[in-house]
Amino acid sequence: GIQVEQSPPDLILQEGANSTLRCNFSDSVNNLQWFHQNPWGQLINLFYIPSGTKQNGRLSATTVATERYSLLYISSSQTTDSGVYFCAVKSAGGSEKLVFGKGTKLTVNP
């Protein structure tokens, strides 16, 4: 099945810093989503981005489907950005399930 790798696994930032999280996938996809799991365990939808670029406030994402990667940018980070960021993909092979990466754990210190 499709493999999803996220990097880095852990990231520690000072408040105000910028960061880039990466998601590589091993096969063609027709859906890609980014999620933020907050310290209380809730999964928040950030982006639905099978291709192209989207922006939402301080966050933006780019997916280059032909090169099988996606990037999540966080600018001017805040302590509330702390948590785990997951990338999840649907393989173009037909299954409706999302396959998740192992996540990037972000800690933003004041």
Next chain:
Amino acid sequence: NAGVMQNPRHLVRRRGQEARLRCSPMKGHSHVYWYRQLPEEGLKFMVYLQKENIIDESGMPKERFSAEFPKEGPSILRIQQVVRGDSAAYFCASSRTGTVLYEQYFGPGTRLTVT
């Protein structure tokens, strides 16, 4: 504008008991997915259902686990004779249809602890 609802949020069961987890999809959504998250890991797909139909159960353990999404009422994930290894967070997601055009939205999860 209610999102995906799951209950209970926390569930404690002794080994050998049954656990029933409930999920109500977002309004207008007719497709439900269950995922399991073990501690310090990503989410793993378990099962995909539409009303009265199981579409894909390739991620479900072969024994003790079952799921349903009846015509009326929430989707149920049932775990019989729970063991300590079943302790995890169980997330439900829903989408408008099963096509690639629609994203999945997740509920708050049910945290199952088996003692």
